[in-house]
Amino acid sequence: MAHNRESPRRKLARPFHLVGLTLVGVSSLFHHAASANPPESRPAPRAAVGRKNGEIRLDGILDEAAWIDAGLIPDLAQQSPHPGEPTPFHTQVRLLADEDHLYLGIVCSDPEPERIAVHTLSRDGDLTGDDSVAFVIDPFGDHRNGYQFRVNAAGARQDGLISGSAEPSLDWDGIWDARVSRSASGWSAEIALPSRTLRFDTRLPAWGFNAERFVARSRTTLRWSGTTLDSSLADLRRAGSLEGLGGLEQGVGLSAAPYGLARATTDFSADRSSLIGQAGIDVTYNLTPGVATVLTVNPDFAETEVDTRQINLTRFPLFFPEKRPFFLEGSDLFEFGLDLGTDFIPFFSRRVGLFDGNRVPLRAGVKILGRAGRFSVAALDTLTGDVPSAPGTNLFAGRVTFDADEHLRIGAISTRGDPDGVHANWLGGLDAVWKTSSLFGSKNFSVGGWGARSGGDVPDGRRGGWGFKVGYPNDRWDLFVQVNQFDGALDPALGFLPRPGTRFYLGGMAFQPRPQGGPFRWARQFFFELFPTRVDDLRGNPESWRIFMAPFNVETQSGEHLEANYAPQFERLEVPFQVAPAVIIPAGEYRFDRYRLEVESAGHRRWSAGNTVWFGGFFDGRLSQWESFVRYASSGGHLRVEARAENDFGHLPEGDFIQRLLSLATAYAFTPDLVLSILSQYDSETRDVGLNARLRWTVRPGNDLFLVWNHEWQRPLSPEDDFSMSPSRDELVAKARWTFRK
Numbered sequence: 001m002a003h004n005r006e007s008p009r010r011k012l013a014r015p016f017h018l019v020g021l022t023l024v025g026v027s028s029l030f031h032h033a034a035s036a037n038p039p040e041s042r043p044a045p046r047a048a049v050g051r052k053n054g055e056i057r058l059d060g061i062l063d064e065a066a067w068i069d070a071g072l073i074p075d076l077a078q079q080s081p082h083p084g085e086p087t088p089f090h091t092q093v094r095l096l097a098d099e100d101h102l103y104l105g106i107v108c109s110d111p112e113p114e115r116i117a118v119h120t121l122s123r124d125g126d127l128t129g130d131d132s133v134a135f136v137i138d139p140f141g142d143h144r145n146g147y148q149f150r151v152n153a154a155g156a157r158q159d160g161l162i163s164g165s166a167e168p169s170l171d172w173d174g175i176w177d178a179r180v181s182r183s184a185s186g187w188s189a190e191i192a193l194p195s196r197t198l199r200f201d202t203r204l205p206a207w208g209f210n211a212e213r214f215v216a217r218s219r220t221t222l223r224w225s226g227t228t229l230d231s232s233l234a235d236l237r238r239a240g241s242l243e244g245l246g247g248l249e250q251g252v253g254l255s256a257a258p259y260g261l262a263r264a265t266t267d268f269s270a271d272r273s274s275l276i277g278q279a280g281i282d283v284t285y286n287l288t289p290g291v292a293t294v295l296t297v298n299p300d301f302a303e304t305e306v307d308t309r310q311i312n313l314t315r316f317p318l319f320f321p322e323k324r325p326f327f328l329e330g331s332d333l334f335e336f337g338l339d340l341g342t343d344f345i346p347f348f349s350r351r352v353g354l355f356d357g358n359r360v361p362l363r364a365g366v367k368i369l370g371r372a373g374r375f376s377v378a379a380l381d382t383l384t385g386d387v388p389s390a391p392g393t394n395l396f397a398g399r400v401t402f403d404a405d406e407h408l409r410i411g412a413i414s415t416r417g418d419p420d421g422v423h424a425n426w427l428g429g430l431d432a433v434w435k436t437s438s439l440f441g442s443k444n445f446s447v448g449g450w451g452a453r454s455g456g457d458v459p460d461g462r463r464g465g466w467g468f469k470v471g472y473p474n475d476r477w478d479l480f481v482q483v484n485q486f487d488g489a490l491d492p493a494l495g496f497l498p499r500p501g502t503r504f505y506l507g508g509m510a511f512q513p514r515p516q517g518g519p520f521r522w523a524r525q526f527f528f529e530l531f532p533t534r535v536d537d538l539r540g541n542p543e544s545w546r547i548f549m550a551p552f553n554v555e556t557q558s559g560e561h562l563e564a565n566y567a568p569q570f571e572r573l574e575v576p577f578q579v580a581p582a583v584i585i586p587a588g589e590y591r592f593d594r595y596r597l598e599v600e601s602a603g604h605r606r607w608s609a610g611n612t613v614w615f616g617g618f619f620d621g622r623l624s625q626w627e628s629f630v631r632y633a634s635s636g637g638h639l640r641v642e643a644r645a646e647n648d649f650g651h652l653p654e655g656d657f658i659q660r661l662l663s664l665a666t667a668y669a670f671t672p673d674l675v676l677s678i679l680s681q682y683d684s685e686t687r688d689v690g691l692n693a694r695l696r697w698t699v700r701p702g703n704d705l706f707l708v709w710n711h712e713w714q715r716p717l718s719p720e721d722d723f724s725m726s727p728s729r730d731e732l733v734a735k736a737r738w739t740f741r742k
Contacts, residue, residue, distance in 0.1 A: 044225055044238075044239065044240045044241055045224060045225050045240040045241070046206075046240060046241045046242075046243060047071050047072070047073050047095065047209070047224075047240065047241070047242055047243070048071045048095075048242075048243045048244045049070075049071045049095045049096060049097045049102070049242060049243065049244035049245055050069040050070040050071045050094075050095060050096050050097075050244070051069060051096070051097065051098070051244075051247070052066050052069070052096040052097060052098040052101075052103060053066055053069060054066040056096070056103060056190065056192070058177060058178075058179045058190050058192055059179050059181065059190065060155070060179040060180040060181030060187075060188055060189055060190050061181045061188065061190070062094065062105040062107065062188060062190065066096060067094055067096070067105055069096070070094035070095055070096045070103075070105065071094065071095040071096070071244065072092070072093070072094055072095075073092065073093040073094075073095070073211065073224055074092060075090055075091060075092060076091040076093070076211060076212070076213055076222035076223055076224055077222060077223065077224070077227050078220065078221070078222055078227070079212075079221045079222060079223040079226070079227040079228070079229070079231065080219075080220065080221040080229060081219070081220070081514065081524060083227050083228055083229060084227065087215075087220060087222065088109070088110075088111045089108065089109060089110060089213065089215050089220060089222060090109040091106065091107070091108050091109070091133075091213045091222055092106070092107045093105070093106050093135075093211050093224070094106075094107075095242070097244065097245055097247060097248060098247070099195075099247055099248065099249045100194060100195055100196070100248075100249065100251075101192050101193060101194055101195060102192075102193045102195065102245070102248070103190070103191065103192055103193075104135060104189075104190070104191040104193075104211075105188070105189070105190050105191075106133045106188060106189045106191070106211070106213075107186070107188045108131075108133065108153075108186045108187050108188060108189075108213060109185055109186045110131075110185070110186035110187065110215075113182065113183070113184065113185065113186050113187065115217050116131045116153050116182070116186075116187060117129060117130055117131050117153075117216035117217055117604040118130050118131065118152055118153050118154040118156075118633075118635075118636060118637040119603075119604075119606075119633035119637050119640060120152070120154075120156055120633065120637045120640050120667065120669070121154050121155065121156045121636075121637045121638060121669030121671065121672045121675065122156060122640070122667050122669055122672075122675050122677065123156065123157055123158070123173070123672070123675065123696070123698075124157075124158050124159070124170055124171075124173070125156055125158070125640070125667070126603075127150060127152050127156065127158055128603050129216050129559075129602070129603030129604040129605070129608070130152040130153065130154075130156075130214075130216055130604075130637075131152060131153040131187070131214065131215055131216050132150050132151060132152040132153065132213070132214050132216075133150070133151055133189055133211070133212065133213050133214075134148060134149060134150035134151070134211070134212045134213075134214075134233060135148075135149055135191075135209065135210065135211045135212070136148045136149075136162060136208075136209070136210050136233055136234065136236065136239065137198075137207050137208065137209055137242070138207055138208025138209070138236040138239055139198055139199065139200030139201065139204070139207050139208075140200065140201050140204070140290065140371045141201070141204050141206070141207065141208060142236075142371070142374075142376075142403055143208060143236045143237040143239070143406065144162075144163065144164055144236060144237075144403070144409065145161075145162060145163055145236075145332065145333070145371070145376065146161075146162045146208065146236050147159065147160070147161060147162065147168075147174070147198065148160045148161075148162055148168045148233065148234060149174075149176065149191070149193065151178045151180065151189050151191060152180075152637075153180060153182070153187045154180065154636060154637045154672070155178060155179055155180040155189075155671075155672045156637065156669075156672050157176070157178055157672065158170060159172060159173065159174050159176070160172055161328075161330075161331070161332040162234050162236060162332065163332030163333070163335050164335070164433070164435065167232070167234055168234050169328070169331060169332055171321070171322065171323060171328045171331075172325075172328045172329060172331070173325060173328075174197045174198075175194060175196075175197045175701045175702040175739065176191070176192065176193045176194060176197055176701060177191070177192045177700075177701045178190065178191040178192070194701075194741075195248040195249060195250060196250060196251060196253075196255065196741050199286075199289075199290055199291075199292055199369070199370050199371070200248070200250075200289065200290065201289060201290050201371070202246075202248070202249075202250070202289040203289075204245075205243065205246065206241045206242055206243040206245070207241075207242045207245055208236050208239035208240070208241065208242070209224075209239055209240055209241065209242035210223065210224055210225050210226060210233060210236075210238070210239040210240060211223070211224045212224075212233050216603070216604035217604050219524065219557075219558075219559055219604075224240055225238055225239055225240035226238030226239065228442050228475075229475035229476075229514075230437075230442055230443060230444055230474045230475045231437070231442075235437055235444075237435075237436075237437040237438075238437055250286055250289055251741065251742055252742040253284075253285055253286025253289075253292070254283075254284070254285050254286075254741070254742045255283070255284045255739060255740065255741040255742070256281060256282070256283050256284075256739070256740050257281065257282040257283075257284075257702070257737060257738065257739045257740075258279065258280070258281040258282075258737075258738060259279065259280055259281070259300065259735060259736060259737040259738075260277070260278070260279045260735070260736055261277070261278050261279075261300060261302060261733055261734060261735035261736070262275070262276070262277050262278075262733070262734050263275070263276050263277075263278065263302065263731065263732070263733045264731070264732045264733075265729075265730070265731045265732075266729070266730040266731075267728075267729055268726070268727045268728050268729065268730070269728055269729075278298065278300055279298065280296070280297050280298035280299050280300060281296070281297050281298075282294060282295070282296045282297075282299070282326065283295045283296075287368070287370075288370070288372060290370045290371045290372055291368065291369070291370030291371070291372055291377065292368070292369055292370055293366065293367065293368050293369075294326075294329065294366065294367040294368075294369070295364070295365075295366050296326050296362075296364065296365045296366075297363075297364050298362075298363065298364070299326055299362050299365065300735070301324045301325070301326075302706070302708055302733040302735055303694065303696070303704075303706040303708055303733075303735055304323045304324050304325070305323055305679070305692070305694070306679060306681075306690065306692040306710070307320045307323075308663070308681075309661055309663070309681050309683050309690075310661070311646055311648060311659050311661050311683065311685070313579055313580075313623070313648065313650075313659070315573075315577045316498040316499060317498050319342040319496065319498075320350065321350075322348075322349050322350050324349075324353075326365065326367075327349035327350075327352070327380075329367070329369065330367060330369035330370075330378055331349065333369060333376055333377070333378035333399055333401075334347050334349075334378050334397065334399050334413070336399070336411070336413050336429060336431055336450065337431045337433070337448060337449075337450040337467065337469075338431075338433045338446060338447070338448025338449075338450075338469045338471070339448075339469055339471065339480075339482070340450070340467070340484070342496060342498070343484060343486075343497075343498070343499070343504060344452075344465065344467075344484065344486060344492075344495070344496070344497050345492075345495050345496040345497075346413050346415065346427055346429050346452060346492055346494075346495045347397040347399070347413060347415050347492075347494055347495055348492075348494065348495050348496040349380075349397075351395075351419050351493070351494045351495070351496075352365075352380075352382050352384070352395050352419065352494070353382075353384065354419070355387070355389060355390045355419045355420060356389055356390075358387065358389060359387075360384050360385065360387050360390060360419070361384065361385035361387070362382055362383070362384055362385070363383045363384065363385050363392070364382070364383050365380065365381065365382035365383070366380075366381050366382075367379065367380045367381075374402055374403040374404075375400060375401070375402055375403075376399075376400070376401045376403075376411075377398075377399070377400050378397075378398065378399045378400075379396075379397070379398040379399075380396065380397045380398070381394065381395070381396045382394070382395050382396075384419070384421070386421075389420075390419065390420050390421040390422070391421035391422065392421060393417055393418070393419070393420075393421035394417055395415075395416070395417035395419065395494060396414075396415065396416045396417055397413075397414070397415045397416075397494060398413070398414045398415075399411065399412070399413045399414075400412050407434050407435055407436050408432065408433070408434045409432070409433050409434075410430070410431070410432045411430070411431050411432070412428070412429065412430050412431075413427075413428070413429045413431075413452075414426070414427065414428050414429075415427045415492065415493075415494040415495065416494075417493070417494060418456070418457070418493040418494075419493065419494070420493075423456065423457035423493070424456035424457050425454065425455075425456040425457060425458065425491065425492075425493035425494070426454065426455050426456050427452060427453070427454040427455075427492045427493075427494070427495065428452065428453055428454075429450060429451060429452030429453070430450065430451050430452075431448065431449065431450035431451075432448060432449055432450075433446065433447075433448035434446065434447050434448065443472070443474050444471075444472065444473050444474050445471070445472055446469075446470070446471045446473070447468070447469065447470045447471070448468065448469050449466070449467065449468040449469075450465075450466065450467055450468075451464065451465070451466040452464065452465045452466070452490065452492075453465070453490070454489070454490050454491045454492055454493075456491075456493075458489050458491040459488065459489045459491065460489060461487065461488045461489035462487035462488060462489055462490075462538075463487055463489040463490055463491070464487050464490060465484070465485055465486045465487055465490045466484075466485055467482065467483055467484030467485060467504075468482070468483060469481070469482040469483075470482075475512060475514075476511070476512055476513065476514075477509075477510070477511060477512070478508065478509075478510040478512065479508065479509050479510075480506075480507065480508045481506070481507045481508075482504070482505075482506040482507070483503070483504065483505055483506070484503070484504040484506075485502075485503040485504075485538075486499065486500050486501065486502055486503075486504075487500065487501065487538065488500055488501035488538065499535065501537060501538055502535050502536065502537060502538070502543060503535070503536045503537075503538060503540075504533070504534075504535055505532075505533070505534040505535075505536075506531075506532075506533050506534075507531070507532050507533075508529070508530070508531045508532075509529070509530045509531075510527055510528065510529045510530075511526075511527075511528045512525055512526065512527050512528070513525070513526050514526075521557075522556055522557060523554050523555070523556060523557070524554075524555045524556060524557050524559075525554070525555050526553065526554050527550055527553040527554070527555075527563075528550060528551070528553070529548070529549065529550035529553060530547070530548075530549055530550075531547070531548040531549075532545070532546070532547045532548075533545060533546050533547075533548075541572070542570065542572060543571075543572050544569070544570055544571045544572065545569070545570045546567055546568070546569045546570075547567065547568050547569075548565065548567045549565060549566045549567065550563060550564070550565050551564065551565075551566065552564040553565075556602075558602050559601075559602025559603060559604060560599075560600065560601055560602050561598065561599070561600040561610075562598070562599055563596070563597070563598040563599075564595075564596070564597055564598075565595065565596040565597075565598075566593070566594075566595055567593070567594040567595070567596070568591075568592075568593050568594075569591070569592055569593070569594055570589070570590065570591050571589075571590045571619065572588075572589045572590075573585065573586070573587045573588060573589075573590070574587055575587055579619075579650065579652075579657070580650065580655075580657035580659060580685075581657070581685070582655060582657075583650070583652060583654050583655040583656075583657045584654055585619050585620070585652065585654060586654070590619045590620060592616065592617025592618060592619065593616050593617050594614055594615075594616045594617065594618075595614070595615055595616045596612065596613065596614045596615075597612070597613050598610070598611070598612040598613075599611055599612075606632065606633055606634075606635070607630075607631070607632055608630075608631045609628075609629065609630040609631070610628065610629050611626070611627070611628045611629075612625075612626075612627040612628075613625065613626050613627075618650060618652070619652065620652060620653055620654075621650065621651050621652030621653060621654075622650075622651045622652075623648065623649070623650045623651075624648070624649045625646065625647075625648045625649075626645075626646065626647045626648075627644075627645070627646045628644070628645050628646075629642060629643065629644045629645075630642070630643050631643075637669065638668060638669050638670070639666075639667070639668050639669075640665075640666070640667045640668075640669075641664070641665070641666050641667075642664075642665045642666075643662075643663070643664050643665075644661075644662070644663045644664075644665075645660070645661070645662050645663075646659075646660070646661040646662075647659075647660050648660075658684065659683075659684055659685060660682070660683065660684040661681070661682070661683045661684075662681070662682045662683075663679065663680065663681045663682075664678075664679075664680045665677070665678070665679050665680075666678045666679075673697065673698040673699075674695075674696070674697050674698075675695070675696050676693070676694070676695045677693070677694050677696075678691065678692070678693045678694075679691070679692045679693075680692075687714060687715040687716075687717070688712055688713070688714055688715070688728070689712065689713040689714075689715070689725060690710070690711075690712050691709070691710070691711045691712075692708070692709075692710050693708070693709040693710075694706065694707070694708050694709075695707040695708075702738070702739030702741075703737070703738050703739060704736075704737050705734075705735070705736050705737075706733070706734070706735040706736075706737075707732075707733070707734055707735075708731075708732070708733040708734075708735070709731070709732050709733075710729075710730070710731040710732075710733075711727065711729070711730050711731075712727070712728045712729040712730075713725040713726060713727055713728060714726055714727075714728040
């Protein structure tokens with residue numbers, strides 16, 4: 001008897017083909033609406049960069065004669081909360097360039113300068129409650145990829161990579177400098193951005209550009225372009241045009257960043273100590289003005305911040321973000337699909353150099369990153385060293401995208417290798433994303449689809465996956481629907497897939513009105529939310545579902561946040577689930593209700609605090625989860641202290657449990673270039689106290705000295721020693737990193 005049975009490849013092609021047809025239909029359906037009405041129904045603003053003649057002393061004071069010839073943006077317009085309305089916060093942006101730098105001088109008037117808010121001086125610190133200025137650049141003119149830079153009123157710097165219109169990845173660190181100055185009329189900033197920090201198309205007559213100022217105490221945002229409430233600074237489709245940058249040079253395009261370190265380690269349990277020295281180098285060369293290759297030899301990441309610990313009360317693995325600088329450079333180019341989040345990441349760089357929770361030495365790695373015309377390319381190839389749990393191996397990931405037009409981007413991704421060094425594994429995928437910010441004049445709309453397939457030493461069964469999403473993410477209405485399927489044998493050894501063998505149905509609707517006076521004039525914005533999620537197995541049987549509702553969610557005019565939630569939930573366990581030590585929930589079906597109350601004070605205050613409590617049913621019992629924080633920042637932001645605590649109390653027929661997670665983060669900044677940060681963490685599951693202290697001195701941008709101390713204490717299991725701690729491990733590292741460019 002013959003069976004009409006599709007091959008796995010055919011099954012992958014069909015849903016992606018349907019998604020492709022949908023994208024073509026959407027493109028033709030909305031092409032007129034997205035092109036006949038340009039963003040905000042008006043042309044994007046234009047500005048020209050002046051030519052720098054004379055020296056600029058970077059001190060935050062625009063008193064040098066060179067600024068007289070600067071290009072000028074005379075004032076920024078209010079974007080939020082009342083677009084276009086006048087404010088007392090006049091903001092002037094001046095622009096200069098020479099062969100090697102782009103300079104910005106930003107003058108911020110403030111009628112009450114004593115109320116300017118500053119909470120940190122740390123590099124890449126939390127600036128959400130600080131007065132700050134920021135700018136974004138699109139040096140390829142593709143309206144998708146670029147850079148964001150932000151400086152607060154004390155000179156703390158923050159930078160990130162932009163991919164699409166999502167919020168930027170702030171883990172990237174570029175080489176640039178900024179200084180600020182306070183005065184009786186407000187504050188000002190001088191910013192110097194070296195051209196060699198950027199990848200850009202030297203043939204492009206103009207770059208996409210936008211500038212922003214944020215006034216923390218009134219939560220007022222001012223912007224040059226993209227001044228509707230539906231706009232975000234990272235959305236480069238709404239940027240203006242910056243002309244006159246044709247003289248910027250990239251030099252030879254060669255830079256070298258050698259490092260040297262000394263590491264002293266003590267293992268108290270094994271009574272063993274060691275002292276070693278180590279050296280390595282990163283070399284970058286621009287193959288073309290837009291495409292660079294990066295070679296790293298014997299890299300070390302001693303200065304990387306440690307992971308923030310998490311409590312896991314689910315049966316699925318937790319996600320920890322990448323923090324290592326070598327892997328963050330160009331990481332935005334590997335992004336796949338439309339808003340897949342952590343449900344599926346085809347290439348997750350933390351798989352490289354880590355295996356079974358243990359570090360694996362990296363001998364060498366090479367990357368190719370950049371843009372050539374309508375194409376973007378990203379490729380990474382690494383060679384790992386031998387460890388007892390995994391022999392050394394070669395790991396590869398590559399990604400190519402093509403901009404078919406101003407809205408549609410199609411791409412492909414491929415990975416090869418398995419971190420265990422023994423098994424073979426590969427993955428290939430295709431995706432397409434169509435976006436506009438000018439639907440019906442100035443609305444955001446997006447639709448995307450993807451398909452993927454893995455191979456090698458993978459389990460038997462279907463090895464593919466596919467999905468699509470349609471979204472309408474705007475200020476008053478935020479709507480989306482999404483479906484993703486992950487076959488049981490889809491096995492991305494270099495990716496992240498917590499729930500194979502499932503089909504996800506996701507939807508969301510948020511109505512977000514902004515009251516205009518009346519009895520609700522105290523409220524800045526309400527958020528009435530409904531987000532249902534259902535996860536089935538591939539036979540169509542529900543594994544879990546959840547309906548998250550926010551009948552009350554509000555941000556006040558002063559920045560406080562109040563929220564109440566209701567979330568009915570269903571879970572089906574095919575095998576028993578150990579939720580905590582000695583507490584095992586039996587297989588079966590469980591239906592329960594969860595509730596949440598959340599209160600958080602405004603971030604611009606010197607003291608801020610918040611508390612979130614989840615309570616209600618949990619499988620066949622009850623669970624209460626308390627998450628609290630308190631934060632203090634000294635005047636001027638030199639000292640910042642934040643204490644956090646999570647306490648989970650479970651009461652189940654199978655047993656009771658308590659899980660605790662405590663952390664204390666302290667940062668003292670002598671200057672924005674000399675910062676001491678200390679993070680202490682304790683969790684009751686490992687009974688381990690970890691301390692990570694890091695002193696970073698940026699001698700000048702690109703040249704850093706680090707002193708890092710890691711110490712761990714172990715808490716015994718015996719109840720009579722409940723509060724005693726014994727040291728288990730100690731590590732002290734001194735590292736110097738220098739950058740040379742030509």
